[in-house]
Amino acid sequence: MVVAGEIRTRLVEYGKFKIVIMDAPCDENSHMYVRELKQLGVTDVVRTCEPTYSPELFEREGIEVHEMTFPDGAAPPEELIQKWNGALAESWDRDVARAYASADSHRSYRCG
Incomplete structure (x- = not known):
């Protein structure tokens, strides 16, 4: 987990998909992640680690x-x-460009 004033993301693109690998947000910095993810067009976050933040802000x-x-x-x-x-x-089947962010950079690469 990162401190409240810092976020780390990495964008990986393949065709129409964007996957953003990121550290696990915390409640103090989740607004910064939401801002970054929205700029990248992210529609879904996959949480692979233990909960460190409330999903409410993301969903809102x-x-x-x-x-x-x-x-x-x-x-x-x-x-x-x-x-x-x-x-x-x-x-892919719906031909929708969708971006995913996987929270916890140590685990996200294992799901591909």
């Missing part, structure tokens, strides 16, 4: 928060991989 700003947590240092269970792939496929 039109960013849906999906819970896909798994233990730090572990591989995601097959069920979560299927859920992640299903969400991406749904967006």
Whole structure:
């Protein structure tokens, strides 16, 4: 987790998809993440870590928060991989450009 005045994000683009990898927000800095994510066109956040922030601000700003947590240092269970792939496929099938942000930069790369 980062301190209240700092945020870290990394944008990865593939075709029409944007995936933003970011550190886990906290309640004190989540407004900064929301601002950054909205500028990038993010519509969904996938939380892979333990909750460190309330999803209410994100949802109020039109960013849906999906819970896909798994233990730090572990591989995601097959069920979560299927859920992640299903969400991406749904967006692809509808031909919708959708951006995802995965909270917790240490875990997000494992769900792809």
